[in-house]
Amino acid sequence: MNSNIIHRFILPITLLSLVSAQTVVLNDKTITILKDEVVLEVSGLVCSFCAMGLQGGLSSLKYVDGKKYNNGVFVDVEYQYAVIAEKSDQDIDIDEAITMITKSGYEVLSVYTNRTGEKIEARKFEAKKDEK
């Protein structure tokens, strides 16, 4: 009986809490933040053809792991976020990434990292007046 309760309720809840601790919800999509990745929520990132400009800029940053994704960068234009893969134990310069995105014609709304692999850190930015 006790074993049944553990299997049916306690274990799933524990697993769920572990998983949810590593995820964020961006524009209705749940995204897992991995240890060596930086996730940026980008306002207006719906122009799919233009997204390659952003991809090209971000992939040129120092310490981007070009072996992952598309030269180290994944861009989701449906849910408006970008993922940058970092080389193991080497962090990219997030401010430089934000500048790169701004130069590409977009605005960063939030940045998520999971440096320790256990806790997500978030930086939020205020949208400009003409953004909603």
Added chain:
Amino acid sequence: MKNSAFSLGLIGTLVFAHQPVMDMAPRWSGGYGFQVRYESFGSDLTIHEKDILSSYFQQTFWLEGIYTWHRSKRITFKLPYHMIEHQDSDFVAKANSFGDLIVAMPLKKYSNFKRRTQNFGFTPQVRIPLNEEITSASGYLGGGISLSYSSESFSFYQLYDVFGWMYSEKDPLLGLDINLGIHPYHDNATNTGLFAIWDVTARWQESSTTIQTGPVFMPYRQNIMARAEVKFPVIESGKRPQLSKGLFMNVGIGFVF
């Protein structure tokens, strides 16, 4: 005289107003791109579908380029090479030559929203003849202004462009382009996708009015985008006898860096 009446009535109303590359990119600072397009139109029927033993067919290759200083400031050029075949009863004329260079400076005001992006555009442009020869398609110094609005979400695309041209030696032109489209396919991993758009093109001159419409398909992959469209005339009217514009076809491919 009759020949030029036909040709001047036909040409000028088919100015392709879109800017490289495919009206979309590059929007990043320091970005540049170019595209090549092939377009053709013409017919051997009048706007009232009468066969008058005359015909006018024009094919044009366009080389176009863009440089983006900042997402709000760009400069573009469009250089045509025309191949014209004109027949009027026993008179047959063929002309192959570079046309008039068009230089434009699109200025855009972007607004980024959470699930869409939009921009208002103001584009001054000049048309510069590259040689002294005047044909039905080239040899006209001109200046134009375009006002546009474009909005794009993941699923939908829309563009409205109102523009006017003043020429040194022919009627002024007023134009309206409307593009309404969907974005039925996109793969994030490879940045590959497709736009399917319906295009409405209207041109007014003192001597003629033309409204054409038809489908446009724009596939893309990474930094390469293509555009293929076919438009047919739904309204053609004019004060003087003139040939129909016929079927308009345009295919092009663009690259951005």
